[in-house]
Amino acid sequence: MILLTGGTGFLGSALLARLNRMYPEKPIYVLVRAEDDDHALHRLKESNKSLFLKDSKFAKNIFPIAGDISHQGLGLSGRNKDILTQEIKSIYHSAANTHLNLGIDEATACNYTGTANLLEFAKSIDNSSLNFKHISTAYVAGDTTQTVCSSNLNINSLFRNSYEETKAKAEKLVQSYKDHFSVVIFRPSVIVGDSITGNTSAFNVLYIPARAIYTGLLKVIPAIPHTPFDVVPVDYVSRIIAESEAMSFENGACFHLTAGVGRESSPAQILDLLINAAGKYSKNNLKHKPIFAPAEFLSQESIQKVIHSVTNIATNIYHTQTFKHFEKILGNRIPLLNQILPFIPYMISNPRFDTKMTLDKFGPNGLPPLFENYAETIFKFCIESRWGRVQTAQ
Numbered sequence: 184m185i186l187l188t189g190g191t192g193f194l195g196s197a198l199l200a201r202l203n204r205m206y207p208e209k210p211i212y213v214l215v216r217a218e219d220d221d222h223a224l225h226r227l228k229e230s231n232k233s234l235f236l237k238d239s240k241f242a243k244n245i246f247p248i249a250g251d252i253s254h255q256g257l258g259l260s261g262r263n264k265d266i267l268t269q270e271i272k273s274i275y276h277s278a279a280n281t282h283l284n285l286g287i288d289e290a291t292a293c294n295y296t297g298t299a300n301l302l303e304f305a306k307s308i309d310n311s312s313l314n315f316k317h318i319s320t321a322y323v324a325g326d327t328t329q330t331v332c333s334s335n336l337n338i339n340s341l342f343r344n345s346y347e348e349t350k351a352k353a354e355k356l357v358q359s360y361k362d363h364f365s366v367v368i369f370r371p372s373v374i375v376g377d378s379i380t381g382n383t384s385a386f387n388v389l390y391i392p393a394r395a396i397y398t399g400l401l402k403v404i405p406a407i408p409h410t411p412f413d414v415v416p417v418d419y420v421s422r423i424i425a426e427s428e429a430m431s432f433e434n435g436a437c438f439h440l441t442a443g444v445g446r447e448s449s450p451a452q453i454l455d456l457l458i459n460a461a462g463k464y465s466k467n468n469l470k471h472k473p474i475f476a477p478a479e480f481l482s483q484e485s486i487q488k489v490i491h492s493v494t495n496i497a498t499n500i501y502h503t504q505t506f507k508h509f510e511k512i513l514g515n516r517i518p519l520l521n522q523i524l525p526f527i528p529y530m531i532s533n534p535r536f537d538t539k540m541t542l543d544k545f546g547p548n549g550l551p552p553l554f555e556n557y558a559e560t561i562f563k564f565c566i567e568s569r570w571g572r573v574q575t576a577q
């Protein structure tokens with residue numbers, strides 16, 4: 184029996200579908216933030232519609248249960264606690280607060296304390312053959328341009344935000360439970376939609392600047408054009424993690440699920456691929472090709488100053504006629520700028536991720552496709568779904 188957290192999320196829902204398809208005989212309990220189990224089922228159906236189609240023979244072995252990892256004991260009902268304690272063999276921990284601009288306390292509550300609560304729960308099961316699969320992020324490496332090996336973790340790195348920092352601390356904590364059960368860690372880089380269908384349920388991270396460029400809101404791109412930018416599709420990440428269910432690992436093994444050194448994309452390449460898809464699948468030929476901002480303007484501090492002053496001006500004149508005028512001009516740029524800001528460091532410099540351990544363990548299956556080979560599918564989906572606003576046939 185499997186326990187999955189984060190099953191309503193972008194990666195978690197893909198992982199749930201994959202685990203269910205690959206191991207239909209295995210019951211999967213999915214911990215969902217909800218008032219009760221019925222509400223948990225409702226939430227899971229909403230986030231994973233194709234899995235719960237009426238004629239689907241698959242979903243019958245999926246059991247959503249209400250819970251919250253930020254609570255000690257996970258907020259489980261007594262009955263669910265009993266079931267899980269007796270029968271769980273594998274835990275896949277995908278739940279996290281993935282916002283890049285949180286205060287440290289809020290990020291800690293989910294990413295660190297939530298992981299600690301789940302680890303304590305796993306320990307209480309008292310089963311040394313239990314497998315704990317932790318979904319981390321390649322960006323636990325922090326603010327470095329070095330090539331990082333997946334066997335390394337430096338929790339004293341300079342981190343670019345509370346997300347990186349709390350995920351790094353959580354990873355270290357997971358490793359410290361190795362004496363109680365077997366742990367395996369997966370570190371994906373930036374995850375985008377499905378490489379075959381383009382489908383995505385989340386239009387964040389890479390999609391935010393891409394959409395802003397597509398809609399013409401972002402005319403000057405705050406990025407260094409040839410910075411290595413590591414992207415992987417969600418079908419690759421979910422497949423590798425799900426394959427791990429049928430494999431055995433050295434206790435504490437850690438795998439980069441990344442494009443890897445020399446196979447990364449870059450802001451310049453992403454822009455070209457977006458322009459190409461826009462021309463092919465819409466009437467938008469991005470006539471005025473955006474330019475890249477000069478490197479000297481690209482410090483986090485200077486960009487933050489611009490955002491603050493724009494936001495302050497807007498706030499101070501909010502009730503005045505002048506604002507109504509400004510709103511027309513600036514309105515949708517202010518929230519957009521705020522969304523893009525936390526993402527800017529990733530467009531300026533990045534670590535590179537060594538994939539030797541992944542390729543050694545998973546063989547050729549461990550190699551994700553190159554972004555340039557599926558970007559058109561990704562952007563086609565964005566354009567046809569109007570960046571998530573309309574349902575497509577997929």
Ligand SMILES: NC(=O)c1ccc[n+]([C@@H]2O[C@H](COP(=O)([O-])OP(=O)(O)OC[C@H]3O[C@@H](n4cnc5c(N)ncnc54)[C@H](OP(=O)(O)O)[C@@H]3O)[C@@H](O)[C@H]2O)c1
Pocket residue numbers: 188189190191192193194195196214215216250251252253276277278279280281293297318319320321350370371372373374375385388
């Ligand atoms: N997406 C990426 O590009 C990326 C890249 C590298 C690593 N990762 C890692 O992959 C994992 C999944 O990411 P994602 O993109 O799927 O994130 P996501 O779409 O933001 O989903 C987060 C999931 O965590 C759940 N969750 C949050 N707080 C919770 C709590 N207190 N108790 C129980 N569940 C809680 C959410 O439930 P609700 O529906 O209730 O909010 C949701 O199901 C994370 O560990 C993330 O760090 C993601």
